[in-house]
Amino acid sequence: MADACLERLAHRAAGRAYLKARLDLSPQQLAIWQEVDAISRESDRGERQDCAKLPPEAADPSILQRLDTAEGQAARQLDHLRKISDALRRLTATLSTEQQKLIEQSTPPFPF
Known part of the structure; x- marks a missing residue:
C-alpha cells in the first residue's frame, strides 16, 4: 500500500514536470506556475x-x-483544492489557446 501511494505521488510530480515543459511558459506565467507548483509540492509532502x-x-x-483512510484522503484533497484554486485559476487566465489545450489534456488528469 505504501508503495502504491508513493507511486501516485511520483506520477503526479512527473505530470507537473511534463506539463511545465510542454507549456513553454512566459516569465509572467512562470511566476504563477511556481506558486501552483509550490502548493502542489506542499500537499505532496503531507501525502508522503x-x-x-x-x-x-x-x-x-x-x-x-479503510473508512479512516478514505476520510483522511478526502480531507487532504479538499484542503489542497482550496489552496490551489486561486493560483490555478490565475494561471489558466494567462494561457494562450494552445496552452489551454495542453493543460486540459494533461496527464495525469489532475497533476496538481
Missing part, C-alpha cells in the same frame, strides 16, 4: 508522510481502517 504510515505490502485492512 501519510504514505509512510501505510503498511509496505498490501494488507487486508478492516472496513474502519
Whole structure:
C-alpha cells in the first residue's frame, strides 16, 4: 500500500514536470506556475508522510481502517483544492489557446 501511494505521488510530480515543459511558459506565467507548483509540492509532502504510515505490502485492512483512510484522503484533497484554486485559476487566465489545450489534456488528469 505504501508503495502504491508513493507511486501516485511520483506520477503526479512527473505530470507537473511534463506539463511545465510542454507549456513553454512566459516569465509572467512562470511566476504563477511556481506558486501552483509550490502548493502542489506542499500537499505532496503531507501525502508522503501519510504514505509512510501505510503498511509496505498490501494488507487486508478492516472496513474502519479503510473508512479512516478514505476520510483522511478526502480531507487532504479538499484542503489542497482550496489552496490551489486561486493560483490555478490565475494561471489558466494567462494561457494562450494552445496552452489551454495542453493543460486540459494533461496527464495525469489532475497533476496538481
